[in-house]
Amino acid sequence: MIKPLKIAIAGLGTVGAGVVKLLAGNAELIAARCGRPVVITAVSARDRRKDRGVSLEGVDWYDDAATMAERADCDVVVELIGGADGMARRVVDAALARGRHVVTANKALLAHAGAELAAVAEGRGCVLAYEAAVAGGIPAIKVLREGLAGNRIQRVYGILNGTCNYILTQMRRTGRPFGDVLADAQRLGYAEADPSFDIDGVDAAHKLAILAALAFGTKADIAGVHVEGIRHIGATDIQFATELGYRIKLLGIARMTETGLEQRVHPCMVPLETPIAHVEDVFNAVVVEGDFVGRVVSEGRGAGAGPTASAVVADLMDISRGRASMTFAVPASRLVDAPAAPIDGHRGAYYIRLMVRDRPGVIADVTAALRDQKVSLESMIQRGRHPDAMVPVVLTTHETEEAAMRRALQRIEALDTVLEAPRLIRIEAL
Amino acid sequence: MIKPLKIAIAGLGTVGAGVVKLLAGNAELIAARCGRPVVITAVSARDRRKDRGVSLEGVDWYDDAATMAERADCDVVVELIGGADGMARRVVDAALARGRHVVTANKALLAHAGAELAAVAEGRGCVLAYEAAVAGGIPAIKVLREGLAGNRIQRVYGILNGTCNYILTQMRRTGRPFGDVLADAQRLGYAEADPSFDIDGVDAAHKLAILAALAFGTKADIAGVHVEGIRHIGATDIQFATELGYRIKLLGIARMTETGLEQRVHPCMVPLETPIAHVEDVFNAVVVEGDFVGRVVSEGRGAGAGPTASAVVADLMDISRGRASMTFAVPASRLVDAPAAPIDGHRGAYYIRLMVRDRPGVIADVTAALRDQKVSLESMIQRGRHPDAMVPVVLTTHETEEAAMRRALQRIEALDTVLEAPRLIRIEAL
Numbered sequence: 025m026i027k028p029l030k031i032a033i034a035g036l037g038t039v040g041a042g043v044v045k046l047l048a049g050n051a052e053l054i055a056a057r058c059g060r061p062v063v064i065t066a067v068s069a070r071d072r073r074k075d076r077g078v079s080l081e082g083v084d085w086y087d088d089a090a091t092m093a094e095r096a097d098c099d100v101v102v103e104l105i106g107g108a109d110g111m112a113r114r115v116v117d118a119a120l121a122r123g124r125h126v127v128t129a130n131k132a133l134l135a136h137a138g139a140e141l142a143a144v145a146e147g148r149g150c151v152l153a154y155e156a157a158v159a160g161g162i163p164a165i166k167v168l169r170e171g172l173a174g175n176r177i178q179r180v181y182g183i184l185n186g187t188c189n190y191i192l193t194q195m196r197r198t199g200r201p202f203g204d205v206l207a208d209a210q211r212l213g214y215a216e217a218d219p220s221f222d223i224d225g226v227d228a229a230h231k232l233a234i235l236a237a238l239a240f241g242t243k244a245d246i247a248g249v250h251v252e253g254i255r256h257i258g259a260t261d262i263q264f265a266t267e268l269g270y271r272i273k274l275l276g277i278a279r280m281t282e283t284g285l286e287q288r289v290h291p292c293m294v295p296l297e298t299p300i301a302h303v304e305d306v307f308n309a310v311v312v313e314g315d316f317v318g319r320v321v322s323e324g325r326g327a328g329a330g331p332t333a334s335a336v337v338a339d340l341m342d343i344s345r346g347r348a349s350m351t352f353a354v355p356a357s358r359l360v361d362a363p364a365a366p367i368d369g370h371r372g373a374y375y376i377r378l379m380v381r382d383r384p385g386v387i388a389d390v391t392a393a394l395r396d397q398k399v400s401l402e403s404m405i406q407r408g409r410h411p412d413a414m415v416p417v418v419l420t421t422h423e424t425e426e427a428a429m430r431r432a433l434q435r436i437e438a439l440d441t442v443l444e445a446p447r448l449i450r451i452e453a454l
Numbered sequence: 455m456i457k458p459l460k461i462a463i464a465g466l467g468t469v470g471a472g473v474v475k476l477l478a479g480n481a482e483l484i485a486a487r488c489g490r491p492v493v494i495t496a497v498s499a500r501d502r503r504k505d506r507g508v509s510l511e512g513v514d515w516y517d518d519a520a521t522m523a524e525r526a527d528c529d530v531v532v533e534l535i536g537g538a539d540g541m542a543r544r545v546v547d548a549a550l551a552r553g554r555h556v557v558t559a560n561k562a563l564l565a566h567a568g569a570e571l572a573a574v575a576e577g578r579g580c581v582l583a584y585e586a587a588v589a590g591g592i593p594a595i596k597v598l599r600e601g602l603a604g605n606r607i608q609r610v611y612g613i614l615n616g617t618c619n620y621i622l623t624q625m626r627r628t629g630r631p632f633g634d635v636l637a638d639a640q641r642l643g644y645a646e647a648d649p650s651f652d653i654d655g656v657d658a659a660h661k662l663a664i665l666a667a668l669a670f671g672t673k674a675d676i677a678g679v680h681v682e683g684i685r686h687i688g689a690t691d692i693q694f695a696t697e698l699g700y701r702i703k704l705l706g707i708a709r710m711t712e713t714g715l716e717q718r719v720h721p722c723m724v725p726l727e728t729p730i731a732h733v734e735d736v737f738n739a740v741v742v743e744g745d746f747v748g749r750v751v752s753e754g755r756g757a758g759a760g761p762t763a764s765a766v767v768a769d770l771m772d773i774s775r776g777r778a779s780m781t782f783a784v785p786a787s788r789l790v791d792a793p794a795a796p797i798d799g800h801r802g803a804y805y806i807r808l809m810v811r812d813r814p815g816v817i818a819d820v821t822a823a824l825r826d827q828k829v830s831l832e833s834m835i836q837r838g839r840h841p842d843a844m845v846p847v848v849l850t851t852h853e854t855e856e857a858a859m860r861r862a863l864q865r866i867e868a869l870d871t872v873l874e875a876p877r878l879i880r881i882e883a884l
Contacts, residue, residue, distance in 0.1 A: 042746070046746050049745075049746075050605070050606055050745070050746075053606060056784045056785075057603050057783050059785075161602075161748060162750055163597050163600070163601025163750070166593075166596060166597070166600060166601045167593050170593070170768060170771070170772060171585075171596045171597070171768055172591075172764060173487050173767070173771045174476055174763070174764050174768055174771060175480070175764055176480055241486070299729075299732060299733070299753055302729060302732045303729070315479075315760075316476050316479075316480075316764045316767075317754065317755065317760060317761050317765075318754065318755045318760065318761060319754060319755075320591060320592060320593070320753070320754035321751075321752070321753040321754065322750070322752050322753075323729055323751040323752075323753075324747065324750035325748045325749075330748065331746065331747050331748060333746055334604050334605055334746045334747035335747075337603070337604030337746075338602065338603050338604055341600070342600060342777075345778075345779065346776070346777075347772075347778070347779065348775075349775065349777065350487075353487050354486045355486075355489075358486060
């Protein structure tokens with residue numbers, strides 16, 4: 025008699041219900057690939073009476089998820105509540121304390137307390153798996169931790185937030201401004217009522233901190249991520265990007281540098297020739313650069329019930345098969361505290377968009393400010409003539425240091441003829 | 455005292471030397487991620503004196519690889535000789551007979567004898583790992599077998615041969631004919647002196663048969679793959695493809711249909727909007743479509759010392775960590791013999807290029823032949839007028855059955871005014 029893998033699910037929102045559906049719909053195939061059935065023995069959610077379109081017959085119900093994590097008859101606790109603390113944290117703590125494996129989709133929790141939880145899991149001989157926490161259905165964690173494990177990782181980056189990618193894609197396709205497209209996305213369910221977590225880059229930062237920890241053997245350091253969102257991207261910027269041969273993407277980028285771990289999330293100008301430029305709509309992509317393998321790109325749906333459930337179930341199947349991995353690829357005791365490389369030291373090319381009064385001498389003042397900071401200009405575009413009206417001027421620079429760029433922009437912003445705060449978008453060499 | 459993982463390597467060509475370099479160069483990092491060092495204890499190759507740019511000090515040398523597989527002091531035998539039979543087969547047989555794990559990059563062996571070898575490995579409690587056999591550095595096997603394991607796979611397809619993709623990319627960029635670009639590729643080392651294995655689609659067929667077995671739980675069936683290569687793609691076809699909004703790619707495509715397992719390798723017209731259209735040069739890509747996850751695309755280098763070594767070492771690290779998988783995801787005894795779906799039953803749209811004598815009535819004869827087979831025309835292009843000269847005529851059809859298309863083409867080929875065999879390229883809805 026083969027013993028099933030018994031799981032308890034905390035949280036029955038979109039993802040939780042998706043996991044129940046997947047385990048039911050593909051039960052036979054999963055059992056064949058696992059060597060045994062995966063059975064849900066207990067669940068916990070806020071409202072017992074809510075219709076979730078899934079059958080929970082014969083499954084124990086717990087009103088309190090932490091109690092379930094401690095007491096339910098299960099091998100694995102699946103945490104799908106979310107949030108860096110509160111109930112999600114209590115569930116994971118309770119499960120690990122009881123020596124139960126944990127599968128979670130909780131990026132905030134991993135980004136804030138990853139190293140600490142990894143140490144606890146390791147101490148208890150438990151798996152702490154989190155494929156669903158980064159890039160939804162893309163097996164990005166598995167690719168990085170196992171598939172490319174022989175490589176020294178040189179850089180990891182990606183499109184880690186589907187909401188932002190959808191908005192930027194729609195802005196380009198329709199030419200409409202950010203606010204309108206965001207409102208549409210909210211209507212379609214691609215953006216939350218309070219969209220700040222997505223559009224201000226926080227969600228992408230959590231995911232990047234996890235990828236960086238895994239890639240570089242560091243303790244996840246969310247505080248070390250430089251974060252900018254997409255609120256300030258104008259329809260004008262999208263147009264100029266197209267004209268210059270770029271797409272604007274919100275990227276998360278991590279790299280180990282001489283001054284420390286570089287982690288940044290911000291809009292980027294991405295050359296059209298690079299694969300990630302063609303990742304559109306709600307799709308995510310994760311790019312890993314390794315010293316032997318070169319560049320490996322993984323693309324797929326970064327959110328939604330089906331893709332996220334796919335990732336959760338992959339973790340369950342690994343546990344069922346005994347394919348355990350270290351949480352962050354190496355023993356928790358070996359994870360290091362890397363200093364954060366300051367964004368001021370970043371070197372790269374820049375796109376700058378100014379709104380200026382169309383008047384003789386403006387460009388001379390602007391270029392003088394750049395010259396004084398030794399910022400070398402690559403191109404300048406000013407379309408048409410509209411004497412005394414407000415017009416956009418776009419500059420692109422050669423590689424320069426961020427600190428110099430910022431000093432130049434301070435002086436430019438102080439010019440009488442510069443009517444709005446300059447917009448800066450980093451041009452990425454990918 | 456932690457025991458190292460001891461490996462013996464059969465074959466020290468490009469890939470074998472790459473594995474030695476990778477294990478040496480990243481030894482510390484690999485040991486940290488494996489929990490123990492990975493140590494080469496024995497090697498075998500044809501010429502002992504050849505300089506491979508790697509140190510083999512202290513490593514046992516065997517002139518006969520099969521003897522090494524049987525006798526060397528090792529846990530894993532790495533087979534990098536290649537070929538469906540002969541020495542490669544003897545090495546794998548000898549290793550498994552001794553209860554040793556096998557890691558191989560040998561696609562021909564897996565495609566021809568995968569199910570049989572899987573059964574032997576399983577019976578001996580050994581791992582038979584072959585990440586390097588498909589798509590080089592892309593962890594395509596891991597993604598399909600583990601990362602997306604919860605999904606019923608609906609289709610798997612990809613650009614599986616870097617030589618062909620390089621040639622097709624160069625033809626498009628330069629407008630030069632196939633033969634010239636092939637000669638260049640040979641000079642650059644991207645194509646073999648005898649290129650038929652690559653350009654006739656045989657290599658891609660091997661890889662597709664492995665992916666299909668894994669995706670659908672079938673016995674690898676190389677004989678069931680419909681194979682066409684890229685020799686007949688003309689510069690004209692490349693130009694028309696661009697004009698029509700397509701890229702021409704050699705794809706391997708597998709799908710389970712009502713009439714059996716569909717496996718086909720042939721040039722395809724791929725819409726520019728699909729991610730795979732932008733996979734260029736020597737890069738490979740594997741696309742998996744699962745019922746819950748949707749579409750997941752993995753892209754990277756499909757060949758070369760570094761990427762292939764990366765895949766071999768990932769397999770070694772999985773073995774070291776005890777992350778064993780079933781060879782084809784399910785027990786070998788459950789792998790089924792699926793009948794091959796005949797290509798005649800394929801339904802899809804087609805691109806047809808004719809070389810005709812420019813004369814009144816030609817198009818009427820051609821379209822009548824199509825009409826009689828109920829093939830519905832989508833577009834027709836005939837550029838310019840050159841009375842009585844040979845000119846290309848390009849037709850695209852709506853979805854139709856391959857058998858009907860072929861009957862129509864037979865009649866078209868028999869027309870006096872059709873001067874060359876019609877060229878058919880399938881248009882893929884991806």
